Amino acid sequence: MKRSPRDTQLSSRKITRRGLLLGGLQGAFVGALAFRMRYLQVDHADEFRMLAEENRINIRLIPPSRGEIFDRNGFAIAKNEPAYRITIVREDAADVERTVARLTNLVKIDPEELERAMTEMRRSPSFLPVTLADRVAWEDVSRIAVNAPALPGITPEVGLSRHYPLGPAFAHVVGYVGPVSDYDLSRIEDPDPVLRIPRFQIGKVGTEAKLESRLRGEAGARRVEVNALGRVMRELDRKEGKAGADLQLTTDYELQSYVQARLGGESAAAVVIDLVDGDLLAIASAPTFDPNLFVRGISVTDYRALTENKYRPLASKTVQGIYPPGSTFKMVAALAGLEAGIITAEDTFYCPGHLEVSGRRFHCWKRVGHGHVNLEKSLQQSCDVYYYELALEVGIERITEMAQRLGLGQKHDIPMSAVAEGLTPTKDWKRRARGEEWVIGDSVNSAIGQGYVLASPLQLAVMSARIATGRAITPRLVKKIDGIEQPSGGGTSLGLNEAHLRQVRAAMFSVSNSRRGTAYSNRIIAEGYEMAGKTGTSQVRNITAAERRAGVTSNADLPWERRDHALFVDFAPYDNPRIAVSVVVEHGGGGSTAAAPIARDITLQALYQGDPPLDAYPSKDRGRIKTQQERLRALRPTLQAEAKSRA
Numbered sequence: 001m002k003r004s005p006r007d008t009q010l011s012s013r014k015i016t017r018r019g020l021l022l023g024g025l026q027g028a029f030v031g032a033l034a035f036r037m038r039y040l041q042v043d044h045a046d047e048f049r050m051l052a053e054e055n056r057i058n059i060r061l062i063p064p065s066r067g068e069i070f071d072r073n074g075f076a077i078a079k080n081e082p083a084y085r086i087t088i089v090r091e092d093a094a095d096v097e098r099t100v101a102r103l104t105n106l107v108k109i110d111p112e113e114l115e116r117a118m119t120e121m122r123r124s125p126s127f128l129p130v131t132l133a134d135r136v137a138w139e140d141v142s143r144i145a146v147n148a149p150a151l152p153g154i155t156p157e158v159g160l161s162r163h164y165p166l167g168p169a170f171a172h173v174v175g176y177v178g179p180v181s182d183y184d185l186s187r188i189e190d191p192d193p194v195l196r197i198p199r200f201q202i203g204k205v206g207t208e209a210k211l212e213s214r215l216r217g218e219a220g221a222r223r224v225e226v227n228a229l230g231r232v233m234r235e236l237d238r239k240e241g242k243a244g245a246d247l248q249l250t251t252d253y254e255l256q257s258y259v260q261a262r263l264g265g266e267s268a269a270a271v272v273i274d275l276v277d278g279d280l281l282a283i284a285s286a287p288t289f290d291p292n293l294f295v296r297g298i299s300v301t302d303y304r305a306l307t308e309n310k311y312r313p314l315a316s317k318t319v320q321g322i323y324p325p326g327s328t329f330k331m332v333a334a335l336a337g338l339e340a341g342i343i344t345a346e347d348t349f350y351c352p353g354h355l356e357v358s359g360r361r362f363h364c365w366k367r368v369g370h371g372h373v374n375l376e377k378s379l380q381q382s383c384d385v386y387y388y389e390l391a392l393e394v395g396i397e398r399i400t401e402m403a404q405r406l407g408l409g410q411k412h413d414i415p416m417s418a419v420a421e422g423l424t425p426t427k428d429w430k431r432r433a434r435g436e437e438w439v440i441g442d443s444v445n446s447a448i449g450q451g452y453v454l455a456s457p458l459q460l461a462v463m464s465a466r467i468a469t470g471r472a473i474t475p476r477l478v479k480k481i482d483g484i485e486q487p488s489g490g491g492t493s494l495g496l497n498e499a500h501l502r503q504v505r506a507a508m509f510s511v512s513n514s515r516r517g518t519a520y521s522n523r524i525i526a527e528g529y530e531m532a533g534k535t536g537t538s539q540v541r542n543i544t545a546a547e548r549r550a551g552v553t554s555n556a557d558l559p560w561e562r563r564d565h566a567l568f569v570d571f572a573p574y575d576n577p578r579i580a581v582s583v584v585v586e587h588g589g590g591g592s593t594a595a596a597p598i599a600r601d602i603t604l605q606a607l608y609q610g611d612p613p614l615d616a617y618p619s620k621d622r623g624r625i626k627t628q629q630e631r632l633r634a635l636r637p638t639l640q641a642e643a644k645s646r647a
Helices: 005-043 045-056 096-106 111-123 138-146 167-174 182-186 206-210 212-216 253-263 300-307 326-339 375-380 384-394 396-405 427-434 440-447 457-469 498-513 545-550 591-608 619-635
Strands: 057-062 076-089 129-136 154-163 176-179 201-205 220-226 232-239 247-249 268-274 280-286 349-351 354-357 360-363 371-373 478-481 532-538 565-572 579-585
Touching: 076 096, 076 138, 076 167, 096 111, 096 138, 111 129, 129 138, 129 154, 138 154, 167 206, 167 253, 167 280, 176 206, 201 206, 201 212, 206 212, 253 268, 253 280, 253 591, 253 619, 268 457, 268 591, 280 591, 326 375, 326 384, 326 396, 326 440, 326 457, 326 498, 326 532, 326 565, 326 591, 349 384, 354 384, 354 440, 360 384, 360 440, 375 498, 384 396, 384 440, 396 440, 457 498, 457 565, 457 579, 498 532, 498 565, 532 591, 565 591, 579 591
Parallel strands: none
Antiparallel strands: 057 220, 076 129, 076 154, 176 201, 220 232, 247 478, 268 280, 268 579, 349 371, 354 360, 532 565, 565 579
């Protein structure tokens, strides 16, 4: 059918409108596209170029070199050493289990360590390397290199690892490092990104932990090009980090090694303080452990052996252990009485062997009593009744105030783990802590270092040092940080009457050098090296009236856990004090028999800076001491051998 001219005209108009509409839409689209391209390529070109670059370029942290730790003479006691390790990249290994099986046929790998690595591998991206074994021998590395074609994804690497050349001798002081755990991260409010590097090591206990921020250093960085999967293709540049600070401790490794060996198999602690700067020359707990076991993760078997040992080798008894100080506390009560003007050195109390207080009988260690006792005799023979009587007149507040002036009941600021504050009780303390009122019997007990009084071996050494010098000596463990000398602990005057201090020192000298002194058998006879000391025995159990009537059971007949603690404190030489020493032997029995011999030997070793001559000892002891010195010398070379290489 033929279309009319009118229909043709209408159809033409429709086509024109549609064309215009379509053209307009196309023009709008092209305009929007051009505007967007201008936005991306011109207006915000720099911003999007940077985003694209960041998608291609990654920043990877470089672990810093950890600061090393040295003794006062520059011998390394915690150092970094090259260590070979074996890593695996899961995506390159293809069949991981088969590859690992081949590896274990060539190299012996601890099953527990291997299991940890496999767990880590399952949680990590497939392109990240995971350590299968650490600190492997060069022979193992060579064996892997030769068999490389059969071990896809396996790579031997070299890095730095922490090593403790003296092992057990400094375990409780320096502590150890270990891989960062989730628990470690949870305790840090804003963790340093370097802590998230796989198997990065941080200090766990001891100086390593307390000075972690100084030892760790600052991480470096490297720019690497990665592909779409995040795998590193090449390194573009790097900026090395800042190594951690080196520390120089105040301890002397030879004396520390000797003290550790001398404590032997006892559950014990010993502290040696220099009286010039308050330097801790030795601070040892026994038994000890090898911190190298913890560096890469201790085995369950080894850890259980440490935690199940009743002597608690993991505990740093020098600062964590708090004990009733027993008769070593009597100098505190004596000085409190002298300073208050309540007694003089010549005043006496009568000791019949006990004292009745509020219907309760407080016994002296000597059942028949000491008779009339003055200050010197009270310390020389360790009469308890003298101090019972003294406590009734002086009162607990004065005694506690003196104890705190002498360094007890204080948390001394040294970088070791769990430093204890101890306890010097007051009436208000008992009311708050126990909800009970103070009774007179509490004062009587406190005066002889029993009851609520608690002190650490470190605090007892500080007490002895302050009595010897009359200064507020504070213990110092860090001598230098990156070569910068740290503040001295020499202290200023305590403000105590020097005459009173001389009277107490003379009584302590009598303890060690008078024939009736409780430490006479453990005296030093070398002229100019004589020591002044005090024995202590602190009870850990109550003795019933029935047991007293029948005869108090000997410590030797009791189970180890129920025996008394043995203590001894001293300073030497008496005429010109240079060092102060404290020794605590847990459940050792008597201070004069268990702690005093150890303290005497340590004191001589510190004064002579090596094995003392036999004529420094009483003649009856020389044969035994000679044998002992030979035995201890045989124990120490394994501790000293590696330390001979200075940093």
